[in-house]
Amino acid sequence: MAISRANTNITGTHAQGTIYATGSLKAFLIDAQAALTTEDDTSGEAMEQIIAICQPHMYYSADTAQTITVICDAHSWDATSLQRQIRNLGTTAGGSNNFDLSSATVVDASALVAS
Numbered sequence: 001m002a003i004s005r006a007n008t009n010i011t012g013t014h015a016q017g018t019i020y021a022t023g024s025l026k027a028f029l030i031d032a033q034a035a036l037t038t039e040d041d042t043s044g045e046a047m048e049q050i051i052a053i054c055q056p057h058m059y060y061s062a063d064t065a066q067t068i069t070v071i072c073d074a075h076s077w078d079a080t081s082l083q084r085q086i087r088n089l090g091t092t093a094g095g096s097n098n099f100d101l102s103s104a105t106v107v108d109a110s111a112l113v114a115s
Contacts, residue, residue, distance in 0.1 A: 019112060025057065026074040027109035028082060032066045032101060039094050046094035046101060053085050069109055082106045 019027055030050060032039075039046035040061075047068070051059060054077070056070035072082075083106035091100045 017111075019109060021074065024074040025071055026077065027112060028054075028070050028072065028077070028079055029107050029109045030054075030068045030070060030082075030086065031105045031107075032068070032099075033103050033105070034100065035064060035066045036061060036068070036099075037064055038097060039099050042095075044095045045097060046089070046099035049089055049093050050086055050101070050104075053089075054082065069112065079106045079108050 036047050054070045054072055056072045058071040059068055061068040086104045087102050089101045091102050093099045093101045
């Protein structure tokens with residue numbers, strides 16, 4: 001089936017260095033305030049709890065990072081409400097590891113990188 005491009009003119013919205021969504025998606029940068037390297041290898045740890053809250057369409061966290069970039073439904077979250085929910089996991093997130101998410105931050109992502 002051929003793909004029609006007749007109604008996809010979005011002239012003027014191609015500024016470099018800006019994130020655009022053509023659907024109802026929003027990108028956020030979550031900073032856990034500490035490395036998540038020990039929080040992704042067992043069920044119920046902090047990384048899994050964060051992802052369970054966000055319910056992202058896509059997410060990425062580098063092997064040694066304390067940050068997670070998530071792509072979520074724009075109708076579900078804004079940065080403030082997502083930060084509040086993650087902070088509510090408190091100082092005992094991650095089960096026996098007692099990972100502290102009480103000071104985690106969430107901001108609108110300013111860049112997306114694919115490599």
